[in-house]
Amino acid sequence: MNRIITIGREFGSGGRTIAKMTGEKLGIKVYDNELLIKIAKESGLAQAYVAEKSENLTLSDLIGRSLSGFGTYNQVLVEDNLWKMQSEVILDLAKKETCIIVGRCADYILKDKADCLKIFVYASLEERINRIVSVYGESDVAPEKRLKDKDKRRSLFYNYFTDMKWGDPHNYDICLNSGILGFEKCVDIISSLY
Amino acid sequence: MNRIITIGREFGSGGRTIAKMTGEKLGIKVYDNELLIKIAKESGLAQAYVAEKSENLTLSDLIGRSLSGFGTYNQVLVEDNLWKMQSEVILDLAKKETCIIVGRCADYILKDKADCLKIFVYASLEERINRIVSVYGESDVAPEKRLKDKDKRRSLFYNYFTDMKWGDPHNYDICLNSGILGFEKCVDIISSLY
Secondary structure, eight states: OOEEEEEEEOTTSOHHHHHHHHHHHHTOEEESHHHHHHHHHHHTOOHHHHHHHSSOOOHHHHHHHHHOTTTOOHHHHHHHHHHHHHHHHHHHHHHHOOEEEESTTHHHHTTTTSEEEEEEEEOOHHHHHHHHHHHHOOOSSOHHHHHHHHHHHHHHHHHHHHSSOTTOGGGSSEEEEHHHHOHHHHHHHHHHHO | OOEEEEEEEOTTSOHHHHHHHHHHHHTOEEESHHHHHHHHHHHTOOHHHHHHHSSOOOHHHHHHHHHOTTTOOHHHHHHHHHHHHHHHHHHHHHHHOOEEEESTTHHHHTTTTSEEEEEEEEOOHHHHHHHHHHHHOOOSSOHHHHHHHHHHHHHHHHHHHHSSOTTOGGGSSEEEEHHHHOHHHHHHHHHHHO
């Protein structure tokens, strides 16, 4: 197995940008959307579906799961299969090359299986609101609600599939407040630890 | 106000040692037990009492508080007074000199009042158990219970007096897993951010 950097991140914290900048600095590949494409290809599922389901769970998904019994609920089967596929793609990547993987519970999937540097990037609500408005623009939904919804879906997914708590520092080697430290400094720290 | 480094830490994570090493490297003073001595002197309370009460709350303390009404419960008055005194001593320090302050909610007390670099040091339960046994020796109480009790008392205190959540990354600029990164690397990172 190769040395892998996994980057978990809060929505709007700039974790994806920090991953790209770190990849450029270290000269290693970054898997973010590229991972989605790979998973969609291997699973035969649509990319938009994979994007939505590969790290998000809603409360109604969870209720559906608890009511579904064994294999009676088609959506659950597809989602569990996606989780299996996603785990295989990530394990396969780690075998093939040294790289950076953004999100998708890679820290958990590679636990005890690859030599991982596990990063979590976060920022204050205020910083993240400013950032999503400037990067993704305004929408009908207030940015604070967009942020909280997205964080909630990601944490439900992570907590459900990993049995750990999303954003708990103990799951990571280092947690970086990108709003305070700035992206450059985050990249420097990650590179120096690699 | 001077530039201050505050270091919150889980019991057994080596946060205090990392503070000392960083102080030596940067040539600035570290307040840990020295802070206790100062607070005891200014409050007229015994040092052992200050050590116990300056960052620990038990569940029975909390119940006592909720039953105490207004000023009818002597212990609460003394504790609240200690909190006030502690806040004043920390604010006073920040006015006088650039330094490192370990624990005692300094990150909260100095919030928006001093130029702070806010660090949290943590480690896995396993790493911390090994460490407290090797540093403090065995005792009648199992090390895991000692750790959990101490963390609980610190977090109850922090959450009660600050209205924030102890160990939540959002309260800090960076969170360091000392068990994975090692003390030297933690010191390097803190120094490079200072």
